Amino acid sequence: MTRQREKVCDRCQNSAPVLYRAQIDDTERWVFICDACYSDVSQNNPHYIYGGTWKAQKKK
Incomplete structure (x- = not known):
């Protein structure tokens, strides 16, 4: 389900x-x-940090 x-x-x-989820600028937000x-936002961006993947369908 x-x-x-x-x-x-x-x-x-x-x-x-x-x-x-990512940080894409110098605000670190x-x-x-x-x-x-x-x-x-990810290519050639020195501020880019990957922070995980969010999915709409989540197993319960």
């Missing part, structure tokens, strides 16, 4: 079934980033 959850990308504000925004 799974439960459905919802969260939006902190960059584009679109809802996504999978988001990546953790944000959730969708697949569409991920490559823009």
Whole structure:
């Protein structure tokens, strides 16, 4: 049995079934980033730190 959850990308504000937790600037604030925004913020970014994967469907 799974439960459905919802969260939006902190960059584009679109809802996504999978988001990546990351630090993307010098504020060291953790944000959730969708697949569409991920490559823009992760490549050639000295502030980028991966912090895990969030999934909408989570086993109970």
